[in-house]
Amino acid sequence: MKLYTYFRSSAAFRVRIALNLKGLAYEAALVRLPRGEHRDPSYGALNPQALLPTLEDGGERLTQSLAIIEYLEERHPSPPLLPEDAPGRARVRSLAMLVACEIHPLNNLRVLQHLKRALGQSQEQIDGWYRHWIADGLAKLEASLAGDKAGGKGTGKFCHGDAPTMADCCLAPQIFNAQRYQCDTAPYPTTMRVFRQCMTLDAFDRAQPSKQPDAE
Amino acid sequence: MKLYTYFRSSAAFRVRIALNLKGLAYEAALVRLPRGEHRDPSYGALNPQALLPTLEDGGERLTQSLAIIEYLEERHPSPPLLPEDAPGRARVRSLAMLVACEIHPLNNLRVLQHLKRALGQSQEQIDGWYRHWIADGLAKLEASLAGDKAGGKGTGKFCHGDAPTMADCCLAPQIFNAQRYQCDTAPYPTTMRVFRQCMTLDAFDRAQPSKQPDAE
Numbered sequence A, B: 001m002k003l004y005t006y007f008r009s010s011a012a013f014r015v016r017i018a019l020n021l022k023g024l025a026y027e028a029a030l031v032r033l034p035r036g037e038h039r040d041p042s043y044g045a046l047n048p049q050a051l052l053p054t055l056e057d058g059g060e061r062l063t064q065s066l067a068i069i070e071y072l073e074e075r076h077p078s079p080p081l082l083p084e085d086a087p088g089r090a091r092v093r094s095l096a097m098l099v100a101c102e103i104h105p106l107n108n109l110r111v112l113q114h115l116k117r118a119l120g121q122s123q124e125q126i127d128g129w130y131r132h133w134i135a136d137g138l139a140k141l142e143a144s145l146a147g148d149k150a151g152g153k154g155t156g157k158f159c160h161g162d163a164p165t166m167a168d169c170c171l172a173p174q175i176f177n178a179q180r181y182q183c184d185t186a187p188y189p190t191t192m193r194v195f196r197q198c199m200t201l202d203a204f205d206r207a208q209p210s211k212q213p214d215a216e
Helices: A010-021 A041-046 A065-075 A086-107 A109-117 A123-146 A166-180 A189-199 A202-207 B010-021 B041-046 B065-075 B086-107 B109-117 B123-146 B166-180 B189-198 B202-207
Strands: A002-005 A027-030 A054-057 A060-063 B002-005 B027-030 B054-057 B060-063
Touching (some): A010 A202, A054 A065, A065 A086, A086 B060, A086 B086, B109 B123
16 A cells, blocks of 8 residues: 655544554655645646545555545454444544544645735734634534543543544544644643553554654 | 534535435424524533534434434445445545535634634635635545546546435535535536536435525
């Protein structure tokens, strides 16, 4: 398998964790987002969305991080990144999407660039925007994780029970982003406890930005 | 089943379509977003994310539109909203997430309100922001749909083949939003052809904003 990735891409980070958790080896193809390499026509031919990551698996080209993780789950079911029961699967997917649909899209590099170039926002204002959506989203994540521990079917050592799932693959990269922007994470103790648990695992540790071949 | 919904919520619209396609009856509980009813503690007790939609199914409370549609697919597999093959499922999910993770989050009501209140943007600037992200995202959707027709495994009458999928449940509400903001849809002929095909189906037609009980 070949993963088109960039060390700071949160979405690529999610897939790196999932590949590691499933013990799947991959070759890294580096796409430097700040240089606009994802907008190169050669990359667009691989991924018409012109976004990271892309996973090549044999003749298949897969895009969108959560769609890729679902594909890996279907093709390589062990160890599972989704629970077996439908309500549990829905809970894990909802937590993953809370990060992927409500927090991360607002803090994407292209959005920050647009705030600067088209809306004339200062770096300070852009940092404020970033922290606002982190705080808004992490408060929702914390409420979801802290409020649902009943019956062993909710939050455990990880987002859902005591083994990592697709939700943890999203949580950990989002916390890296929060820390990079010096967001106060004290209001999110359950979220941070899960994050620390994630980072004890080699699969998460090896996937982190600073350990990628293109890390600056 | 009980769906917490608002006529203009794109995410609720996706789930209304999916419920209709699967022939599942539901009771509508109306949550008026512009009045902030989703931030009411009584709604937060149901959905700690304080977002629409929420689906109640027996004792289960489900959140995040795509997680809900996946749940419906697992519990009520016929008619399917995902193809049978893993690469096809990944393609459909990727198209759905292109809308749900790259376009819609940037144009959410709470984001538009933040642009106005915290960033002091004028209505004209906010409308420009809205149209910018519609144009950016629909260009990516068009490239994805128009460029992948080979072997009957890509775009057909609908986003994937000749029957509606989860991707179409996302595409149609997004086009309603584009039209509401008078975005030029001429550059997206494949997307618009699929949209028109969707709207020939009663399941899509009945789910549209103007036909909801809370429509203004």
